[in-house]
Amino acid sequence: MGTGKRGLIAVAVSVIGAVTVLAAPGAAFASVTAPTPTPTSSASASADASTPVTNKDIEAVRKQLDELYHDAAVATDAYNAAEEKARRQSAQIVELARKIVKGQEKLDALKKRAGAAAAAQYRTGGLPDEAQLMLSDSPQQFLDGTGRVLQGQRATKALIAEMTSTQQDLKQYAADASAQWTKLEANRKARAAAQKQIEKQIAAAEKLESQLEEKERERLAELEEQAAYQAQSAWLDSGILDEIKSNASAAGKLAVEYATAQIGKPYEWGAEGPGSYDCSGLTSQAWASAGSPIPRTSQEQWKQLKHVDIKDMRPGDLIIYFDDASHVAMYIGEGAIVHAPRPGRTVTIAGAGSMPILGVVRPDA
Incomplete structure (x- = not known):
């Protein structure tokens, strides 16, 4: 075993334990700097070198690795949740953009119709009713014209109402799009924070494993298999499979x-x-x-x-x-x-x- 190996493992475990874990999805992400380990003296290193690493030491490393990878899994779930929300919000923004384009096209067409109606009313609506009656070829022609004017006025009112409704829809679409952009940005930040946490936990675990010698890694794998086997055996012994x-x-x-x-x-x-x-x-x-x-x-x-x-x-x-x-x-x-x-x-x-x-x-x- 290398000089000071046991001391190195102990330091690694203490440093890894200081890594901040990720809270449940939606919680704030904190960043804590791990304390710098105090260098060991040559005397303590020699003492460490003479002391073999026990199964208890390796078991402590196994449990620490389980915790690190568990925390990475929690962070991964937070990342995936933020990613999924971002996809939905992006799709909603695209759909709102389509509605805004269609709404603007509709509003432009309504304005054109309203302008044509106003011009028609201006051409015929400048004279009083008495003058229009005297200038018409027959009373019936006048009455027919008056009916058309009334119909035009009702159509104009309906046109104005539709324009108002379309303008309100456009305003709401714009507000919804703005809200979705805000949520999307928040999810991007949550996703970035989760990614940082995942990478931190995995790097810490890999560093801890890298400090083990080959025989120790083999023993670690054996202990992992034993722990899984014991848990599975206990589950099966309950008779649940029957x-x-x-x-x-x-x-x-x-x-x-x-x-x-x-x-x-x-x-x-x-x-x-x-x-x-x-x-x-x-x-x-x-x-x-x-x-x-x-x-x-x-x-x-x-x-x-x-x-x-x-x-x-x-x-x-x-x-x-x-x-x-x-x-x-x-x-x-x-x-x-x-x-x-x-x-x-x-x-x-x-x-x-x-x-x-x-x-x-x-x-x-």
Whole structure:
């Protein structure tokens, strides 16, 4: 083991612990500078070098990495939510722009009609009724003309009302567009803050892992597998698998086929395929391919989709993990899931009980 390795790990853990975590989506983003670690003396470094790294030390690193990647997942959900809102707002702005163009064209046409009506009234409306009666060829011609004038006046009033309504619509469209631009700008800032937080958490995790020697990284991987195995075993020992007997729906089968076809592709935060995915990018695209679009993020999937009891879940249903709904996977049957785990990993199959389950949702309810 390298000189001062244990001390280096301890310092790394303390520094990483100072990294600010991301609050729930919508909360303010804070930036905290990690304290500069105090350099160790050569004597303490030599003492550290003589002390082997224990499983307890590696387990502490594993838990720290779990926390860092969990925080990155929360930030990724915030980023994806802001991205999705920005897409909708951009589409709304485009639609409002179309309405404004059409409204302006309509208003221009109405103004032209109003100008023509005013000119016609001016040509015939300058003489009193008595003079028009005397100059007309017959009383009937006069009466007919008077009727046309009345009709023209009513038409003019209707024209003015339509112009007023169109002008009000244009004003409202402009106000709505301005409001959408304000929201879009706010979401851009939220997205940028979330991206910064994601990159900070992932960089901290990668730095921590890089400080481990090869044997220590191997031991870390073993501990991760053991933790997942123990959690899955405890879940299966509850007898839950004996209760889960529902078959996949036709759409569920298609979603499972899509998701399992992505096995081996890398995790990438914010990605929706086809070359890489994050956890909710995989599940949302799988169900979109099955003809049932669902929310983009794991938190919105948890909020908006129908909740079902674990014993009633069927292949294609989504399992939401952790109290903050920061991770999602697709149940594929026989107690297994397919999911995009975290940075540095690929889409893979795992045990459904290998992580703390929040609940189950059904996209095709």
